[in-house]
Amino acid sequence: MALMPKRVKHRKSQRGRIRGNATRGNRVVFGDFGLQATQGGWLNAATLEAGRIAAQQYLRNEGRLYIRVFPHKPITSIPLETRMGKGKGEPEYWAAVIKPGTVLFEIGGVPEESARMCFARLAHKMPVHVRFLKRKTV
Amino acid sequence: MAEVLNVEVRNTRGTRHAQRLRQEGGVPGVLYGHGTDPVSLKLSGEQVALMVRHGSRLVELNGAVSEKAFVSELQWDTFGLEVLHIDLVRVSEDETITLEVTIELRGEAPGVREGGVIDHVVHQVEIECPVGVIPEKLSLSIKDLHLDGSITADKLPLPPGASLLVEPELVIVTCHTVAEEEEVTAGEAAEPEVIGRKAAEEGESEE
Numbered sequence: 001m002a003l004m005p006k007r008v009k010h011r012k013s014q015r016g017r018i019r020g021n022a023t024r025g026n027r028v029v030f031g032d033f034g035l036q037a038t039q040g041g042w043l044n045a046a047t048l049e050a051g052r053i054a055a056q057q058y059l060r061n062e063g064r065l066y067i068r069v070f071p072h073k074p075i076t077s078i079p080l081e082t083r084m085g086k087g088k089g090e091p092e093y094w095a096a097v098i099k100p101g102t103v104l105f106e107i108g109g110v111p112e113e114s115a116r117m118c119f120a121r122l123a124h125k126m127p128v129h130v131r132f133l134k135r136k137t138v
Numbered sequence: 139m140a141e142v143l144n145v146e147v148r149n150t151r152g153t154r155h156a157q158r159l160r161q162e163g164g165v166p167g168v169l170y171g172h173g174t175d176p177v178s179l180k181l182s183g184e185q186v187a188l189m190v191r192h193g194s195r196l197v198e199l200n201g202a203v204s205e206k207a208f209v210s211e212l213q214w215d216t217f218g219l220e221v222l223h224i225d226l227v228r229v230s231e232d233e234t235i236t237l238e239v240t241i242e243l244r245g246e247a248p249g250v251r252e253g254g255v256i257d258h259v260v261h262q263v264e265i266e267c268p269v270g271v272i273p274e275k276l277s278l279s280i281k282d283l284h285l286d287g288s289i290t291a292d293k294l295p296l297p298p299g300a301s302l303l304v305e306p307e308l309v310i311v312t313c314h315t316v317a318e319e320e321e322v323t324a325g326e327a328a329e330p331e332v333i334g335r336k337a338a339e340e341g342e343s344e345e
Contacts, residue, residue, distance in 0.1 A: 007330055138195065
């Protein structure tokens with residue numbers, strides 16, 4: 001099942017704007033390699049789950065996968081063939097707000113070659129451009 | 139051997155000047171320590187990139203300042219591609235300093251063949267070390283790591299004269315089996331609970 005919060009303060013949120021780059025969550029912290037977004041956007045909870053499944057199937061219980069983002073934002077939509085007005089639509093799905101530079105996934109305990117292959121499969125499912133990232137040693 | 143960095147004194151301050159310097163291929167930096175006044179420096183971007191690639195922590199400054207320095211901190215841009223600023227601390231050969239060193243795992247653990255997964259829990263440890271023997275990284279062999287086993291900080295190979303500043307029982311790496319993920323039935327996703335809203339109100343809104 002796709003990720004979503006257990007408790008929220010408000011059922012619906014405004015759209016907002018994605019401004020600037022990520023100043024936090026932009027380094028590899030838990031694993032050895034990471035997948036970093038180079039574009040901003042919304043990452044659907046279902047897409048995040050699809051990425052997780054793709055990575056887990058490739059890794060086959062080798063190494064460890066970390067998901068660094070969480071879909072906190074409720075996205076609403078108005079049903080088809082509905083006249084405009086009559087208030088905001090109902091929550092449809094949950095999304096993570098991605099700023100350029102955000103690390104989406106991390107992998108630890110596998111060689112670099114495997115991590116690259118795994119992230120290449122995962123990157124196909126992402127709605128934003130991504131790049132491979134290594135942990136900084138200095 | 140310490141990396142040699144050519145430095146110039148930087149008299150200009152502020153974001154705009156720093157940005158201009160970076161556009162020209164330089165890296166702004168600062169040198170401090172030993173109770174003397176800090177000096178703002180201008181370094182070559184190429185030399186800094188080379189230093190980072192080699193993983194050097196100790197550098198020999200040449201030019202406006204001629205002394206040994208320890209790379210205390212590097213500031214990176216959002217994507218981790220370029221160094222924005224470098225912090226250098228004055229050190230002398232006979233001094234002992236505190237630093238964080240990266241741990242690198244070496245070898246293949248037999249626990250993996252037994253069905254386990256390597257979990258590198260701690261990636262960096264703080265050590266106290268004489269300046270002359272600062273390691274680039276600490277190589278930890280995991281060739282004796284079996285399933286459900288772990289390696290603690292006291293097994294780390296330290297350079298002569300160095301000491302650990304973390305708990306010796308701190309677990310660095312473990313090998314364990316992967317917990318089976320719970321299969322959740324894909325049904326109608328329930329809405330999360332709204333904080334502060336009573337159950338009666340929720341019932342009304344649904345109707």
